[in-house]
Amino acid sequence: MTTIAEPRSPRVRRSGRTSTRGNFELYGWIFMRVSGVVLIVLIFGHLFVNLVQGEGINAVDFGFVAGKWASPLWQIWDLLMLWLAMIHGANGVRTIINDYAERDGVRLALKAALVASLVVVVVLGTLVIFTFDPCPPESPANLLPSFCSA
Amino acid sequence: MPTAPAGTLYRGREGMWSWVAHRVTGVLIFFFLLVHVLDTALVRVSPEAYNAVIGTYKNPIMGLGEAGLVAAIVFHAFNGVRIMLVDFWVKGPKYQRVMLYVVLGLFLVTMAGFLPRHLGHVFGGA
Numbered sequence: 001m002t003t004i005a006e007p008r009s010p011r012v013r014r015s016g017r018t019s020t021r022g023n024f025e026l027y028g029w030i031f032m033r034v035s036g037v038v039l040i041v042l043i044f045g046h047l048f049v050n051l052v053q054g055e056g057i058n059a060v061d062f063g064f065v066a067g068k069w070a071s072p073l074w075q076i077w078d079l080l081m082l083w084l085a086m087i088h089g090a091n092g093v094r095t096i097i098n099d100y101a102e103r104d105g106v107r108l109a110l111k112a113a114l115v116a117s118l119v120v121v122v123v124l125g126t127l128v129i130f131t132f133d134p135c136p137p138e139s140p141a142n143l144l145p146s147f148c149s150a
Numbered sequence: 151m152p153t154a155p156a157g158t159l160y161r162g163r164e165g166m167w168s169w170v171a172h173r174v175t176g177v178l179i180f181f182f183l184l185v186h187v188l189d190t191a192l193v194r195v196s197p198e199a200y201n202a203v204i205g206t207y208k209n210p211i212m213g214l215g216e217a218g219l220v221a222a223i224v225f226h227a228f229n230g231v232r233i234m235l236v237d238f239w240v241k242g243p244k245y246q247r248v249m250l251y252v253v254l255g256l257f258l259v260t261m262a263g264f265l266p267r268h269l270g271h272v273f274g275g276a
Binding site for chain 2: 033036037039040043044047051052055056057058060061062063065066082085086089090092093096117121124125127128131132136139140143144
């Protein structure tokens with residue numbers, strides 16, 4: 001039998017942390033809002049330059065991408081967009097998995113696949129931005145940006 | 151573990167349906183993003199490989215898909231601002247329903263600006 005405190009006795013405060021759960025969900029909630037605001041600017045800018053300006057989608061080819069990434073502005077823009085959008089999207093999908101996948105095994109498997117795809121896509125995208133060669137040798141000049149032949 | 155009966159409405163109306171639309175558009179954008187990073191990564195393979203794959207996107211069906219994707223992004227962005235106003239603005243919860251109609255209005259204006267331009271590029275002529 002457990003003894004209970006006498007009525008009207010002061011509330012017993014355990015020393016230190018009363019929870020072992022941490023503030024992960026709070027930080028996630030804040031991240032969704034902060035990254036969301038930044039992504040509105042980054043993605044609307046991306047869509048304007050790639051789909052609206054000039055010839056729109058018809059202008060997009062290797063030379064177009066190489067021309068953009070010749071500028072550090074677009075390298076940083078795309079890098080930031082990649083990281084923020086992938087983490088924002090993965091955290092959103094994590095919430096949805098938690099809501100609808102009721103069996104523990106299914107939930108774990110879906111989250112493992114989610115984390116794997118997050119890591120693969122972010123690492124691959126980052127490597128591409130930083131190791132990109134706008135003028136690969138032995139490629140026909142008409143496929144390359146004009147500054148390659150200069 | 152108790153399971154919820156299928157096919158129920160939470161509270162219906164604007165609040166619930168905007169939440170549903172936010173989830174659906176969010177998942178759609180996420181899966182596009184996975185594909186989009188992979189296809190862009192082809193620039194690291196060769197100019198020919200990238201141009202070949204991007205070339206398969208340059209047809210009316212994919213052009214309409216891009217229009218749908220932009221629509222999903224525009225809704226998700228504007229409704230995201232609405233969610234933040236509900237969270238951080240004192241009167242946000244009171245005006246959440248009005249704000250959804252503002253979101254839908256701004257969505258229509260944005261798409262009215264984007265669609266003629268983009269469809270002109272896709273179908274030629276503009």
